[in-house]
Amino acid sequence: MPIQRREVVAALGSTLAVGLAGCTVLGDGGNGDAGPEISGETLTLTTTTSTYDTGLLDELNAPFQERYGVTVDAVGQGTGAALETGRNGDSDVVMVHARRLEDEFVADGYGVNRRNVMFNDFVVVGPADDPASIAGSGGVTGAVDAVAESESTFVSRGDDSGTHAKELEVWEAAGLDVADFGEWYVDGGDGMGAILVQADQQGGYTLADRGTYLSMRDEIDLEIHVEGPVEGGPELLANPYGIVAVNPAVHDHVAYDLAMAYIGYVTSVEGQEIVERYTIDGEQLFFSQALAEEPNFEQYVPEGWEGASDAE
Amino acid sequence: MTVESSLVTPLLLEFPFEWTYLRSIVRVSLYVSLVAVALSTLCSLPIALAVGFTEFRGKTLLTSVINTGMGFPSVVVGLVVLFAVSNQGPLGSFDLVFTAEAMIVSQFVLATPVITGVSLAAVSSVERTVRDAAFAMGGTRVDVALVTIKEARYGIATAVLAGFGRAISEVGSVLIVGGNIVGPDGTSKTRTLTTAIQLEARQGRFETAMMLGAILVVLVLVVNAFVVRLGRGDGGYR
Known part of the structure; x- marks a missing residue:
């Protein structure tokens, strides 16, 4: 049988060419927009x-x-x-x-x-019908108390973020220890947007920064039940x-x-x-x-x- | 068909992305995955041929190691590569953190075991008689290798496609080492289709995430078709 080295080399060559083409495209993008003063930095x-x-x-x-x-x-x-x-x-x-x-x-x-x-500030958001009736329960500590009391689903960021730190601060201010919580306390382990989506889908509450909540309000059915200091809420929720x-x-x-x-x-x-x-x-x-x-x-x-x- | 129309309508009518944005994330996706797969292939084929042609102690163990590498979790690879390219790490002086090149490194690590493993299986299945014949006809070692590659070309094409599939569909490591960066002018630096999908889903915009998913599938389809054609070659199809 004939040894068709050329074909194989051609095949390898075109594979490389595709890769190199990619290089060129990106290279152009990188060098093309040289800025006026401290260009390239x-x-x-x-x-x-x-x-x-x-x-x-x-x-x-x-x-x-x-x-x-x-x-x-x-x-x-x-x-x-x-x-x-x-x-x-x-x-x-x-x-x-x-x-x-x-x-x-x-x-x-x-x-x-x-x-x-x-x-801006943090707000406590939850399903529109507010199953744990946290809205009138006296400030944010009363609200999280009501969530814990009724064992309603609460989705935590659980990711060492600023919001997570604030959430732990709120539980502490209410005199509760997260370690004692049951299955209703969900460790979502994700960014704010993802946690809002999770809380929305599980019909749960969560602590959110007002900015992300407002930017996502159209995609989810959660409503604000406890306002932060921007709307006259407690200073504890300042962000x-x-x-x-x-x-x-x-x-x-x-x-x-x-x-x-x-x-x-x-x-x-x-x-x-x-x-x-x-x-x-x-x-x-x-x-x-x-x-x-x-x-x-x-x-x-x-x-x-x-x-x-x-x-x- | 209300379900279908609600999915199709946004695809056809609303197009929530700027063209430059979409083009740039597709370009970054292709650049990163294709370069990574090209480099992996150049690296993997010699290994597959060398391991496939020789008998030595520990060959089974080595094969197992390669095959284990196929299932290596991408997030772990991302962390290891991040550690390596970080300014504190051994490759720190190259300033690769949060660049497309760092993503190529992590995808190279992910794709190489896949391409090596599948090519090794393909090369090993080429009958010994074929190799002996090539050698008997006066072929050099390189000729014998090329004959084997030609005989195993479908398997090798599958290997390359599997590696490409792993690279372009992967989200964990490119997110960690690339940082998912898009400039304020809407052109992607390290955002790929997969990390864009993740970002859309994270913000609850499932329809746009699905659209990007559809684009990704089409892209993979096109590349597959191209490689399959290439694998057949001219005159290679008897």
Whole structure:
């Protein structure tokens, strides 16, 4: 039988050609859009699913990219994962919403120059008919008490996110221990959007940030039963977002200058106006918190920091 | 048929994505999977031929290891690759975290055992007489290998397709190492069809998730048809 080497080589060649064609396509995309000033540089932002899923970041990042010619790679993770990525030096700046975890991040030396960015609040959502009648049960602690009492389904984020941290705080404030809960307490282990879908399908309650809830209201049948401070609810449900640069002394390759430019932009009048203007179906999702005439030292240091008195 | 029409209507009438967005996620999906599969194939075929042609102690064990690799959980591969390409990891200096190239690395790791394992089975099933004949006709080792590849081409094509199927349908590892990034201008950097589907489903938009799923299936179908044609070759089909 003849040995048809050429055919086989041709076949291998075309396989390669397909692969290389893919390379070329992506290469073009990468090199084609050289920016005006700091062209080609990339800023990696790890952030929470709530800022990512609501679409706010697209609004914020487009003008920044245009002005600085820098690509912002926004990676949506839970607060815990976003900070961990920063700890590993794989992101340059972190925007999250769990003050205790941010403080740890700064106190451990991984983050520098923390600023307040914006806030909204958490709400307790559940089926429209409110089977555990939590609506009039006296604040958020009364509400979660009613859920636990009636053993109604409650879907927890269970993913070490800022929302999960807040949820645990709420149970604690109600004097309940999550470890004692039965099967009605579901550990969903996913992002906010996915948990809202899960709660919707299981007819359960959950704690959600108002932004993600509003952005998904059309897809689900859940309703707000306990309002947060934005609508006059308890301060316990406040949801402040902070932004922190990764410490270049710990990870010398991080784009610290870009990170600070980004923090400066997000906390500037222009950035804060974008935050204030961002609405879905006419509802404002986030509220500006970075601009204040009065000094706000508390945002730069871990909560409860005593100042320089014990530094020496 | 109300069920069908409710599924088909959004497919035909509403198209909730920008073309540039859709094109870019398809491009990233194809780029990552095709390059990963091409590299895997280049790596896997020599291994499959070498293992298939020789007898040695531990061959059964090696085959078992390769076959186990076929079922390796993609999330674990994603974590291991993330560890490797992280700025703290051994490949940190290449700055691969959250890039398409990191996704190629993880898909390469996922596809290689599949392509190696299935090609090995195909190569092993080529009868010894064929190889002996090629050798007797004065063929070099390379000629013998090429004859074997030609004889086993359907099996090898299946192997490549299985590897491609594993790569393009995979969501766990590319999400971890790629980060699912899309720029504010709506062009994907590391978002693939699968991670886009995951994102849509996570936000409760099941119809659009289904649409993207349909596009993925069509894409896989087209690539399969192409490779099958290639596998037949000209004159190769008797």
